[in-house]
Amino acid sequence: MRVVEEQPRTRDASATRARILAAAKSEFARLGLAGARVDEIAKRACANKRMIYHYFGGKEDLFRTVLVEAYLDIRSAEQDLELDHLPPREALERLVRFTWAYCLDNPEFITLVNSANLHRGKHLKESERLRSASRRFVSMVQEVLDRGVADGVFRPGIDPVQLNITIAAIGYYYLTNRFTGTILFERDFMNSKALESRLDFNIDTVMRLVLS
Amino acid sequence: MRVVEEQPRTRDASATRARILAAAKSEFARLGLAGARVDEIAKRACANKRMIYHYFGGKEDLFRTVLVEAYLDIRSAEQDLELDHLPPREALERLVRFTWAYCLDNPEFITLVNSANLHRGKHLKESERLRSASRRFVSMVQEVLDRGVADGVFRPGIDPVQLNITIAAIGYYYLTNRFTGTILFERDFMNSKALESRLDFNIDTVMRLVLS
DNA sequence: GCAAGAAGTAACTAACTGGTGCGCTACTGA
DNA sequence: TCAGTAGCGCACCAGTTAGTTACTTCTTGC
Structure with missing residues (x-):
């Protein structure tokens, strides 16, 4: 049984990671690896670009x-x-x-x-x-x-x-x-x-x- | 023995155009539109980048x-x-x-x-x-x-x-x-x-x- | 309650990239 | 022969791009 949900944290590593992943999927699919932009992925994920490097290492690793x-x-x-x-x-x-x-x-x-x-x-x-x-x-x-x-x-x-x-x-x-x-x-x-x-x-x- | 061929003209618009087209085909195929580089296409075509813009207008038109x-x-x-x-x-x-x-x-x-x-x-x-x-x-x-x-x-x-x-x-x-x-x-x-x-x-x- | 580490931000950089301005040179037609 | 034009090359630009530095803010284990 799920306890309390977990209160809406202002910081949520896994949620941020997931948002980046979803945005990246959409951008890579739309424009390809070379065509996609790291800045745009970050923007669409409502995350700071730095987080992409933090969680995934770099553009290629994210891909x-x-x-x-x-x-x-x-x-x-x-x-x-x-x-x-x-x-x-x-x-x-x-x-x-x-x-x-x-x-x-x-x-x-x-x-x-x-x-x-x-x-x-x-x-x-x-x-x-x-x-x-x-x-x-x-x-x-x-x-x-x-x-x-x-x-x-x-x-x-x-x-x-x-x-x-x-x-x-x-x-x-x-x-x-x-x-x-x-x-x-x-x-x-x-x-x-x-x-x-x-x-x-x-x-x-x-x-x-x-x-x- | 190489027969006449056509004397090596220092300038040959259609040959240059063709070399650019061949190089572009190879590069676009290898890396995609976004991944290919205009400079690299020019280099591989043994042509000056300026010629690409002269003959084709731009990267997209070349593609x-x-x-x-x-x-x-x-x-x-x-x-x-x-x-x-x-x-x-x-x-x-x-x-x-x-x-x-x-x-x-x-x-x-x-x-x-x-x-x-x-x-x-x-x-x-x-x-x-x-x-x-x-x-x-x-x-x-x-x-x-x-x-x-x-x-x-x-x-x-x-x-x-x-x-x-x-x-x-x-x-x-x-x-x-x-x-x-x-x-x-x-x-x-x-x-x-x-x-x-x-x-x-x-x-x-x-x-x-x-x-x- | 507090130290420590994790999450998050902003500003920056060095290299790259598509595209041009401008001048030089070889060919051509009159 | 010579002016005009098309082919060509150099050097440069302004905007972009992946990746980073240095910092602040929040959360958590003790």
Whole structure:
């Protein structure tokens, strides 16, 4: 049982840290690592710039923290899907829907990942925590595939990593390139009908890929 | 033995312009719009910074030019595929292989497109030339689909734009996110065997999607 | 109640960055 | 031949940027 809440302190290290992190996430997502400004992050966090250096060390380290947290967030959300409680087909469809919805609801995630890769992944290299979370995720998908094969609904021999990449790709690409896509293909990528069509198309793509 | 070539002119506007454009493409691709440095571009182009402002107006305009040229290049290469000379299945497989190979051989293209979208496509907005090139491309794919349906090998009702997006996505995503992918999934994304597997997987994905 | 450390602030700096003013030089057309 | 122009280079600027120094203020354990 939570005792007293804790009275509104004028100083609150963890709250300040969290505000900085949120502001940084938003700014790095909006402008990239090079484009984001430390002063602006501090301003938006209603914190003094000095605090960024105090809590995170520097701009690059702040970016690293933001990035790792963003990845841990999605991995954690994936675990909550509880795919093992569903029949294989439904489980897979649920994963496709989730991946799509997550990118839609967390547009910063996409641009952060893009920035991370622009910098050749160097901000992610050390994180064992992330690697093990990813391992869990792959096993989860592997398990769905195995059950599907056992039930005779999925064809055997599908690599869960390739499948994951494809599921992410068909949603992620559409959303990250929505601006150039809208211009080049002269259609609105983001109205609700377009979004619905794309999701349907993606579910269809994945199902045709795995069904036996 | 070097033949005449064209005598080494001390001044060559179009050559200088081209060197700047090439250096800019490389730098913008490597570091993004905000990360690239005008001084560095000039240095790598063996040109004076002043020339960048003379030929292109400014950093943003230079980026716009680089971006439009990059898009025109891929659209032009797509037209050279001559898909209409091939049976529908072969035509489509050829397109998938081409898209993959193009991203592999022109890694700058991917990061330039990412940068363009980070800036919400604003550098592409005016280019009618690009829109019409894209229109031609979509018709080309539409025509392949139509022939496939007529031949009874493809199922009807497939949207060529959605198909294009998917073909691009499954290659592009793998390559643009190869750094984080390599780390998270603990496998080398770029050795020749991995690349071959991915291409096979992608061809399979697209074929299963369209075959009747 | 008080010392000590943690949270927070403001002003500063050294280096950098996009962009220019201006003059020099080679080519070209009449 | 020679004036005009386009290509080019130097040196500079004003604004910005990541990071720091030196300080004050609050909180907490004892």
